[in-house]
Amino acid sequence: MADATNKEEKSLNFLEEIIEEHLNNGTYKSIVTRFPPEPNGYLHIGHASSICLNFGLTQKYPGYTNLRFDDTNPVTEETEYVESIKDDVRWLGFEWKYERYASDYFDTLYEYALKLIDKGLAYVDDSTSEEMAAMKGTPTEPGKDSPYRNRSVEENRDLFVRMKNGEFQDGARTLRAKIDMAHINMLMRDPILYRIKHAHHHRTGDIWCIYPMYDFAHGQSDSIEEVTHSICTMEFVPHRELYDWLIEKLEIYPSHQYEFARRNINYTVTSKRKLLQLVNENYVTGWDDPRMPTISGLRRRGYTPESIREFCDRIGVAKRDNMVDVGLLEFCVREHLNKIALRRMVVFDPIKVVITNYNGSGEVLQSENNPEDANAGLREIPFSREIYIERDDFMENPPKKYFRLAPGQMVRLKSAYIIKCEQVIKAADGSIVEIHCTYMPESKSGSDTSGINVKGTLHWVSAASALEVEVREYDRLFRVEYPTDEEGDFKDYINPGSLKVVKGYAEPALAAAKPEDRFQFLRKGYYCLDKDATDEKLIFNRTVTLKDGWAKEVKKG
């Protein structure tokens, strides 16, 4: 990014092309976009694309972006969601110009409805939802006019005011636009504008008992805010005709809608309904469960905002259907964490190594906090006669090209000495109790004069000073690539191994871990402290594993 000047210009996505065109031909001097979540769930990785897009556009071009909550359905919306959404947008690194709510405009919207009635373009319909569905027609057959379609303006006005005043029960009447029941676009077949809901709204309380539908709130809110580019996903393409119709008939500021294809990611689900099920039915511990594709889940998992922004940037924006490989998300987080994570050593499945010719005590070694970052400094690691190494870093009968510890074989202990396996001590049942090694005193890391070259380097931890920690190893939540496309319930395809809780033996420096720290446990993966951790008990979440070339080698056989 810093040397963008000497690179050829990055190609524009189709929205940037449209905007540059508008800016160049003077349609607009600056632009206004908005991010319009409905506060009925937590934001997920799919929303991140939309956030990066909308806010990114006004970082790149003159203008600003509003955060606007589409809160027109009080029965599903809650303040908790409003707060989480604001947190998540900020955490991702974006700040809005104005915080707005569709509910801020309820008075105006009501006036707009009256205006439509007065123009003879809206009517109150007494039909039940079943009757309306029956009259709606199908994509291939025209619908039928409602018997209430030709009420007088006066009657419509009277009825609508009474709807607002609470004289009718939920569902008793609706306000509909009077367009064309035979329209080829189903959304233009007299769409419902207002419905009656005697429900408590998270912001307007009990003032209203009629609420506008999406189509009579979204475009109008855009218009009120003078949004120039109202960007949404492809499923709203058919709505655009209605969007434009309402703005035209209302004679208000002409915002315009542009659509891009929602980003899909394999091995996960991103429908709010499904995510809500996972939470409510306790398949996960909450919206911020580290296995969830929510922003708060990814955050708790240890993803960085930078890595998520990078991911959104790499997958781009287009109009065609897509299925992004979750591996790219993992690549992005590894790429960032590699640069910033502090290196630490943790042994998960320990086997004791006794260094029989070592008689030192209190020796302290130094190791770099991050070989990618000289400014990260060094840390101290105690060394001793008894250490732990990973059980699978030792094999009695190793295959070819096994560079780890084996009888007679030598390895480097990271930032310490070279050791040689001399003897394997076993219990009566044949299981390995400990391994006896000798070390090469002149092979000390940083001042090695031994002249010995070893292929393998192991992480280790001094037995006496090892800290016992809990590690939560997360894997993808679903075991199939397209959970939604499978037979039956998507929940049947949850990966039973998506969470494994294991014990780890950590080097003492980890005692100072703070919530915002990111770690690479050497040769294992990237980890962060979980919010469940206490001073007595350190708990780490595995963000993502390191790439494992050896595992691949083994698999090949």
Added chain:
RNA sequence: UGAGCUAUGGUGUAACGGUAGCACUACAGAUUUUGGUUCUGUCUGUCUAGGUUCGAAUCCUAGUAGCUCAACCA
């Protein structure tokens, strides 16, 4: 069986009538006190059929395929 949208390697995305490129993945190799990182190389693509043109991924026509549309959800 109406209408709309979309079709470029395994995946995502460029090329705006003029050499199909980039990234991820995969594979091979080099470097490495993390079998990580880094570096080098390789494989794989324009949905089909016609047409326009000196020249088509790009423009036109017709097919085909996928997605979307019949919530008092957004």
